[in-house]
Amino acid sequence: MTIESNGTPQRHEHDITILFLSDEEACNGETGERMVTETQKLAYCPDSIVEAYLSAYCETIGRWVMVYERLDRFFSGNDGTLPPFFTNLEKLDLMTFWRATTSSFIAAISLSKSRGVIHGGPFCRTCYVISSGTVKIMNVGRAQHSRDYVEDLYHLRSFIWSNPVFGVTNSADWAGFDNLLGSRKMQQK
Known part of the structure; x- marks a missing residue:
């Protein structure tokens, strides 16, 4: 959600894909953070590289997750x-x-x-x-x-x-x- 200059919230929806990282793979979030950072360096390749939006820890399920553009x-x-x-x-x-x-x-x-x-x-x-x-x-x-x-x-x-x-x-x-x-x-x- 973004706030426009007139103060009215504008809703922006995006289809996403969420993938779970295993505990061993997550390395306390370092792997996901690195994947997002490194992927963003290749933002000029949208036709060949999947966009990674963010990585976060989900307390509800106790796992690190990666959030990507929508994948078929x-x-x-x-x-x-x-x-x-x-x-x-x-x-x-x-x-x-x-x-x-x-x-x-x-x-x-x-x-x-x-x-x-x-x-x-x-x-x-x-x-x-x-x-x-x-x-x-x-x-x-x-x-x-x-x-x-x-x-x-x-x-x-x-x-x-x-x-x-x-x-x-x-x-x-x-x-x-x-x-x-x-x-x-x-x-x-």
């Missing part, structure tokens, strides 16, 4: 709502949706390096959600800064390569891209 669901593969990864059976070209999504992920990871943000685990399916019809990365900052930016890019590669939803194992072009990512030659210094 966790990414669990192609359930018919998303286009296939490739445009044809030869697997020579990505669908426009996936080309844009993959490009935005790489751009977000690149921006994260310049902002000093480490995701620390974008290889896990639970780090990807569907929000407003697109795939986004969540849990930014969940891991502490014990990892390198290159690990995030490598983990994105691992997620795509190992996930049968994408079916990239039979694509010569994707294998070439995968070899480039796997070689770590894309590391920025």
Whole structure:
């Protein structure tokens, strides 16, 4: 709720998603606070990064919670709502949706390096959600800064390569891209 200059309260409603952190994961609120702070550093990537609004301790249930933008669901593969990864059976070209999504992920990871943000685990399916019809990365900052930016890019590669939803194992072009990512030659210094 905000108060307008004339003193009249104006109501602003937002759909949100609340996720519970385990006691071990919460670290007395440090994890949630870090996730919100690190996610806010990537606010220029709304098409690829889930917005984290706040983290708080809920005394009623005795747990730390994360409050995110509205999420439709966790990414669990192609359930018919998303286009296939490739445009044809030869697997020579990505669908426009996936080309844009993959490009935005790489751009977000690149921006994260310049902002000093480490995701620390974008290889896990639970780090990807569907929000407003697109795939986004969540849990930014969940891991502490014990990892390198290159690990995030490598983990994105691992997620795509190992996930049968994408079916990239039979694509010569994707294998070439995968070899480039796997070689770590894309590391920025």
